[in-house]
Amino acid sequence: MEKKQKLQRIWLVLSGMAFWGLMMPATILGILISIGVIYILISVAAVAVEERKIVFDGRSGRLLAAFFVLYCILWHSFFERWILSSKIQVITTRMGIKNDTFISMVAIAGIICSLYFTAMVISLLVGEHEKISCISCENLQWKMNVQDILICLLIAVIFGFELATAPFANGYPGTDSAAFLYIGRRMHEGAIPYVDLFDHKGIILYLIEYFGLSISGGKFFGVWILEIAGLFATALLVMKIAALFSEKKEAGYLSVVGTLFIFTGYMTIEGGNVVEEYALPWITVALYIVLRYFVEDTYRRRDITWLGISFAVVFLLRANMITAWAALLPVVFFYLIYKKRYADIGKCILWFVIGCAVVFVPAFLYFVKTDSLKAMMDCYFTFNFGYSDKESGFLPIIMTMVYLIGETALGWLVLILSGVACKKKELWLLNLWFFVVSLLLSAMSGRNYQHYGIMLVPAFIVPLVVSADWLLGFKKEKEKKGRILVIVATVTVLLAGVNIVKYNGNGNISEAAAFLRENTSEGDDVLVLGNNSRYYLESGRKTENRFFYQTPPINVNDELYGEFEKELVTKMPVCVIVPGSKGKTEDDNYKKVLEQFDAWEKEGAYSCVEFDSFYAYMKK
Template sequence: MTKIRLTLPYVFIFLLTALVLDLANPFFDKPARDGGFFLYAGSQILDGKLPYQDFWDSKGPGIFYINALGLVLGGGSRWGVWFVEFFCIFGTFVLLFRSLSKRWGEGAAFFGLTLAGFGLRTVLGYGNYTEEYALLFNAAGLALFLSMVDVERSYWKYLWVGAFFGLSFTFRANNIGGIFAILGAFFLFYGFKRSYLDALRIILVMLAGFALPLLLWTMYFAVLGNAAEMVYASIVFNFSYSAAKDREWLDILGGFGRYGMDWYGWFTLAAWLGLILRFLASFVQRNVSVFEVFLLIWFPIEIVLSNLSGRNFTHYYISWTLAVAIYAAFLFAEAWQLAFKVSALEGWSEPLGAIASVVFIVMLFVISPSSWMRYSESIRAGGGEYIDPISAYIRDTTDPEDLVLTWYPEMGISFMAERTSPVKYLYYPLFLEGSLTKEIEDRYIEDLTETPPQLILDCSRSVDAIPSLDPVTREEQYATPGVKRKMYIQPGMDEIFEFVEANYQIENTIDGCLIFRLNQD
């Protein structure tokens, strides 16, 4: 009976993870734009191509290679990547549950984890994002930090905290709000006590750990002769990207709007405001802990980092997941203490924990029965993957060695069609004005004109973010009020338009996308 009771929370976590990843089910949908690019990148690595040299993106190398790992595990199937996603999210939830249970009891852990899971489901969408995989490493770093805040210092553990966040950084630079908050907490806590040497030692050890994964990746790419390009793309370029878009101060609060975590973000903000009251009470009593300082500064840091670019993409707020769990658990523990005059850690009995586990498990089935029906259908079908009509057409009308360019860069189509793009800078049409260099534009045009693809897929009308390659369609776009003003129109696009008009003809239209075929001599 004891084994069953101990297993129930992990059954809940397993089911919660599956619910979070419902839309990412490869059987029903094609990958999202970013996720599709990372799948394409992983497949290119398995074909012997090198990130930043043969294909380029401003993300750290971690996301490309973890997709390659997933494809290896799945034998080239998207299901392999889905299982890696599942492992990372499940591991994140397990680390959170165990850490929160030790600090505030299982009741607080269930509450915080449930809100975090539903919040993550709101912003994850079709999945395979950099922020998603980084959650596991951030959770490991935070769990290690939480295990030390009330005990004697261990510099080896501080080194590992830094290393876990360093791994997170190699997926996306904005994913490291946790380590900023930890470093800031130690600096403020020991600085206020005038123990500057203690603060300096801890900070330097954590920074050394943080640098270790970056150093290893740099050495790896140095052996391949591409270290400088990796550092530029994954770190330096992101500064120009963040500065390329004008934004207002209110843009920092984008995570609380239509593209954010919905009311889960607002609830976390309310919990943070409650934490301020707790902090002030501890400050008056001269009993502030480093953990309270951490909680005071952590959520504001996450808010700022997730909105640095000024572009409100929903997946930017995946990184809030850990904060939702911890602040919600804190608020639960405070409310329990006020209501029952006993701490949530002491007042939550084992039988109550078992009952709560069953209730939360049943709740998951009641809340979203359609999700479990989708999984059942996937299992009955023996897995399988959805292939959209465009990818199927490209696969059927080209040879495996033919090059295919996607003008609006939906690289998930290239992945599903198993075709390679001729260009290195796949996202050239969507570069912001302040981040596009002449070298990038010249290289794109050179790749296109010197190795012309057999097909060009033009899905520009799907969102009207860039001009169509077809002059008639382009004029229709320009004639639509307000469309041209919001477009990405790069300086060298006219040269591309002329090249396509001289060398290609429209062969077909599928789902609103134009398919151009290279003229045969």
């Protein structure tokens, strides 16, 4: 029997590792290092199922269907992630087979290997077990202490090394992040967002960039500190939510790691410093306040005030991220009507408005003082509505939802587990509704941007807590709680190892930025076409043009194209950088801009030089 148990454990570990490999980002190094994490986690979990037989009952069909959907998502996501991998291309070239064929074969092999793991999970789900119910905050067996706070800070810092603004990071801020950092830097020179710098995010984001660069003398390090603060606050809030659903503090630790793991998975392309990231703790605040209300059936004035403050902050980051308020506040409203608590409705509205005023009033005064109110309305509201309508429609939104779901394999797994394990179905359904609204709002632009998925992260917190609590229920009584802390420590240390290898301090700048440094002076007016603000940051140069990036704005709005063209004629820059190869572009307004420079070249106003990754127009 002992030999059979060992074989079962080995097979379960290998099967679980295959399942994990299907979910991992497209980094061979990350998979190799993370295999150690999964080996430890599944080896520990295997103890609970050593002699368990795979048994199915009537509920198994629904779970099998759910896992079938999950596997479809895993296969699609795995294929999309790895098809562009240069390392895979090297392997397939040597093997003499096509990329897509090899990746499909690996995905199918991984699915087959992971079937035993899936069968065991379903067997555990349909078996007899104690379901999880939320508990009153007044009867908690644990409260957060200094140790918990320090652990949350440690986990936040370790995950923070995934961010491109981290010290010694080898990566460079992504497209959106570079644009935001450029705005923050120009604000230090007296430029006013919306008026002197076109962008369509909320003023809170630009103030974050401004303040972050201020505390570090213009270095990215200050922005990284603010990012860590946001992750730390989110981690603490996850612990507080865990206390509403679990008597096990370890469930809180595991949920913190799981939440930040899902978060980092959504910003691997951009590298952090994105608008959704800064909204994450504020959305989580709102979720915690509403969940606490339904658990305790009471509220405090300061809770409602914070609900208003957090709403205003998120609204002034990006309006379509008000997921928690759009999904949960109507439920609270109708619940109060159902309970005939009409006086409470008036009080809540009053304190919510007061909370909103704490943020909205100073923001309004800033716009009035800088004479940027009209420009802000044009950029933040008028353009954003048009930007969403340009690509929106039923099919693009559905496709974006499918794309974001495809990036949430781990989230789908905990949604399945928590749906079976949670006794308080009302709260689980409330959270599911929150997830659906978050998914819809994150996909409303109809564009497949990975970082949009960060808006879904708060909706995975409750499923993570419930799943962690349920899984910890298989732990034998004689085992000490320290064992789970060892697992969490192992996960974080190995993740730190991944980041140390990933970011080796390589400070090489791009070819285009090097060209700008060598051929222009610091005060020269240069212009980078497209959406590549990193060249400004790397070279220390700037443009006098309001449209420091042009795509996609000038392609989705002809009026903006006209404004940019008019400004371009009156402010002909000293140097113009065009990423890519000459002559390769879509038939759109951006192409018209390139045709204008070609015309100026023929007239003798500019000369053109070409390189591997860009070409440049130099004013004569």
